[in-house]
Amino acid sequence: MKIEKANAGFLTNFEVLDFLRSRGAKTDPMGCLGAVAASECKVYEYLLKTPSCNQTRESINEFVTRCDTFKLTNADKLNVINWRPSSAADAYAMIEECGKRFSKDDRGEACNEDERVEEFLELVKEAFPSPPPKPEEMTE
Template sequence: MRRRLQANAGALTNYEVLEFLRGRGATSDPMGCLGAVTPSECKVYDWLVQTAACNQTKESIDEFLNKAEKFKLAKAEKLNIINLRPSNLAIIDPIIEYGEKRLAKDEAKGIDEVQELVGLVLEVLPPPPPRPEDEMQGQEEMPTEKPLEED
């Protein structure tokens, strides 16, 4: 069953916004955005399909939320983790307020707990699609023309 969005019902994940826009008919095709979808909604859609939200599912988000219960994260922290899909300690650290202190009794275990949370994110939440510039890095450079030698 589809959840109906209500005004001021709370913060939405990027996945929920993307699904809402898809339901309204948003596409990456500029000509496809000439109906019920506004140009600004198309821009949001274009941005969201380049983020991890485009590969997420309701099931992956629910699985993350269930498995993350033991970390006792605030709602905003959960939302930011789902939206940003932090892939290492440096990225997740600013998301979790006092993470190392809050997640364990001593700081050394706190780092392990934060690392465990990063592992959960990597395991459960799908990665974003590759960006065009990332794909270009994997390709070999095209040979360049050699300069003409002078006589």
């Protein structure tokens, strides 16, 4: 693989997964021989267990467009796209200074921080499909 333009920007997990799919990555190690490196197959296999496995370009674009009122940084957006928070605790862990930033609405006026976080989580829920079940959830 050749680097065309160093530091051109960040990639979402979805974009990496899409790239690996286009190169022919598979979960079967024997099916990967020749087409892609074994390490790429491992990355592909890992990404299939993350929320990126069932995202689409449209859902990502919808989220980016609709989240403007929350004044998220590009790094915040990337974290949310990659990990799809489903609880307030997840949002606080992913978004830098979430409490401080969500205590003001898009006009800069004070508002209820908890309500803004719930509004944000509802946006995430509407924009992105449900994440894949975790292995321990599948056995129950």
